Amino acid sequence: MNLFKNKNIERKIGPKFGKKIHNNFINEFKPRLYENQINFDRMRMYRLNRVREQLLKNDIGACILFDPINIRYATDTTNMAVFSFHLMTRYVFIPASGPVILFEYPKCEHIFENNCTIDEVRHVISWDFFSWGNSVYQKALEWAKAVDELMQKYSSDNINLAIDVCDPAGINALQDNYDYKLFNAQKYLEIARSIKSEDEIVCLQASIKTAEKGISLMHEKLQANVTEEELWSYLHKTNIENGGEWIETRLLSSGSRTNPWLQECSNRIIQQGDLVAFDTDMVGPYGYCADISRTFVEGGKLNDEQKKLHNLAYENIKYNEQLIKPGVTFREFAEKAWKLPDNCYDNHYPCQVHGIGMCDEWPFIAYPDKDYSNGDYSSVFEENMVICVESYIGEVGEKEGVKLEDQYLITKNGLKLLTNYPLNQI
Numbered sequence: 001m002n003l004f005k006n007k008n009i010e011r012k013i014g015p016k017f018g019k020k021i022h023n024n025f026i027n028e029f030k031p032r033l034y035e036n037q038i039n040f041d042r043m044r045m046y047r048l049n050r051v052r053e054q055l056l057k058n059d060i061g062a063c064i065l066f067d068p069i070n071i072r073y074a075t076d077t078t079n080m081a082v083f084s085f086h087l088m089t090r091y092v093f094i095p096a097s098g099p100v101i102l103f104e105y106p107k108c109e110h111i112f113e114n115n116c117t118i119d120e121v122r123h124v125i126s127w128d129f130f131s132w133g134n135s136v137y138q139k140a141l142e143w144a145k146a147v148d149e150l151m152q153k154y155s156s157d158n159i160n161l162a163i164d165v166c167d168p169a170g171i172n173a174l175q176d177n178y179d180y181k182l183f184n185a186q187k188y189l190e191i192a193r194s195i196k197s198e199d200e201i202v203c204l205q206a207s208i209k210t211a212e213k214g215i216s217l218m219h220e221k222l223q224a225n226v227t228e229e230e231l232w233s234y235l236h237k238t239n240i241e242n243g244g245e246w247i248e249t250r251l252l253s254s255g256s257r258t259n260p261w262l263q264e265c266s267n268r269i270i271q272q273g274d275l276v277a278f279d280t281d282m283v284g285p286y287g288y289c290a291d292i293s294r295t296f297v298e299g300g301k302l303n304d305e306q307k308k309l310h311n312l313a314y315e316n317i318k319y320n321e322q323l324i325k326p327g328v329t330f331r332e333f334a335e336k337a338w339k340l341p342d343n344c345y346d347n348h349y350p351c352q353v354h355g356i357g358m359c360d361e362w363p364f365i366a367y368p369d370k371d372y373s374n375g376d377y378s379s380v381f382e383e384n385m386v387i388c389v390e391s392y393i394g395e396v397g398e399k400e401g402v403k404l405e406d407q408y409l410i411t412k413n414g415l416k417l418l419t420n421y422p423l424n425q426i
Contacts, residue, residue: 034206038286043199044076044117048100050195054188055096061158062095062151063185066165069358070189072287075100075117079108082246087128088167093147098154127169136169144173151180162188190362194355195384200288201409204357204386205418207244207284208407211292212421214238215280219425222296224272228252228265235280244284248359251403252278258295259394259401260347274298275306277403283359291356291388292419293405297426309393309402312341314424316391317404320352324381324389325414331377334368340393347401349392356388356407363387385410386418 051074055063065071068081071092084090084105093101099119102112109121125146126132127139151161162185163171174180196204214235221234232252239247250264255274257263270276277295284290295310302310319338333353340348348367355361363385366375381387386409394401404423408415 034202034209034285037202038199040076040199041116043197043203044115046197046199047073047192048075048094048117050192051094051189052096054192055094055162058160058162058183058188059158060096060160060162060183060185060188061155062093062098063162063164063188064091064093064147064166065185065189066091066163067186067189069287070164070185071102073189073193073358075102075112075115076287077102077112077115077118078245078287079105079111087130088124088126088170089128090124093150095150095154096158101150128167137173140169140173141177143170144177147174148178148180164189190355193357193361194363195382196357196386196409197384200357201384201386203286203288204290204407206286207282207288207290208292208418208420210239210242210244210284211235211280211282211290212419213242214282215292215294215421218278219296222270222276222298224270224274224298226270227267228254228257228270228276229267231270231276232265232278235278235282239282239284242285244282245287246283248281248283248289249279251281252276254298256399258403259398261349261392261394261401261403270298272298273303275400275402277401279403279405281360287358289356289359291360291405291407292421293390293403294421294423294425295402295404300426302426305398306400306402309395309400310404310424310426312344313391313393313402313404316340316393317389317406317423320389320391321406321408321415321417324353324387324408324410326383326410326412327380329377329380330363330365330375331368331372333381334365334372334377340367341395343395344393346396347392347394349390349403351390353387353389356386360388381410383410383412387415 068084072078089105091103101120102118103122103124112118125143127136132139159180161180162183164185217234252265253263254270254276258275258277279293280290282290316338323333351364351366353365355363388405388407390405392403406419
């Protein structure tokens with residue numbers, strides 16, 4: 001039987017299951033209700049100061065940020081973010097001490113005139129091939145000259161310059177003509193982003209609530225004969241209509257496509273009794289991410305094998321969440337963490353725990369190899385980190401698997417669960 005939808009054949013929809021909508025999530029929630037709890041200027045200055053603290057701590061004279069998420073963190077400005085991921089259409093210059101200068105997409109300089117983090121907005125100097133064709137290096141030289149002028153003015157006694165993302169033309173233009181010592185700014189931004197302010201935590205709660213509204217709608221709409229893509233669209237719709245921004249992946253799969261994990265959604269038609277697993281990876285309101293995984297079953301009743309998998313994944317999450325508190329090292333956690341069954345290990349998820357903020361963030365705590373050389377286990381969990389605890393359980397060579405994930409705030413006493421949608425809801 002072909003389980004994938006033929007785009008040329010109109011499909012008949014079967015009868016809906018009589019599912020009860022989870023009113024706590026579907027009702028009158030509007031993320032904008034959170035806004036009276038957020039002091040935006042306080043949050044903006046907290047984040048900018050976190051970046052500058054890293055520059056000063058690491059003796060960096062200035063940084064130039066191209067990554068739209070880093071720009072958003074440091075300045076709370078965003079403009080055509082996904083477009084900017086693959087074209088250098090905007091960037092920001094941040095000295096350790098001095099004015100923050102945003103280089104903005106043409107004709108968009110007016111957008112951020114009243115933002116407290118921005119001292120000046122200039123027309124962007126770009127050098128991507130899309131815009132400049134064979135003049136790329138010439139434009140990169142123009143950009144490098146502008147960078148030199150800024151460094152001479154605002155960091156004349158410090159030649160250390162950090163850049164997060166830059167193509168070879170830009171790097172070569174700087175290194176061929178100037179004597180700056182270049183550093184990877186991503187390290188400094190990841191560390192800055194890892195400790196959340198009270199305003200950021202409210203933003204995260206708004207995004208999680210939006211995601212849970214979408215999850216509840218997906219649960220309601222789940223039935224045989226719906227495609228994976230149709231089901232996934234309900235999360236997208238909910239995110240956009242509630243002020244969200246984009247979804248980083250398409251990780252929803254059903255039936256045999258749940259094992260192994262990390263298969264993005266397709267036009268496969270969901271069958272009776274299928275497991276349906278997903279990972280939201282949703283950049284929601286205010287630019288913050290809700291990263292929640294659940295595994296439902298079509299028809300609402302797990303068979304014995306599905307129940308075994310779901311119970312193991314649930315046990316995995318609940319065991320590991322008890323190990324985390326401020327001061328625990330990543331290595332100590334990895335040594336004590338729940339052990340996957342041998343027949344599931346080769347299918348394990350890439351990490352056990354990761355940070356979360358405006359996207360998946362540092363830290364990333366992998367399943368360790370024998371000598372702990374496959375990751376950095378040297379740091380510690382800190383208060384006001386926000387993290388996700390993950391589990392994927394799927395036996396090698398078997399039909400289905402279960403993905404679960406919850407989102408937490410690290411408090412002085414341990415973890416505070418930020419996710420409200422039941423982990424064992426099927």
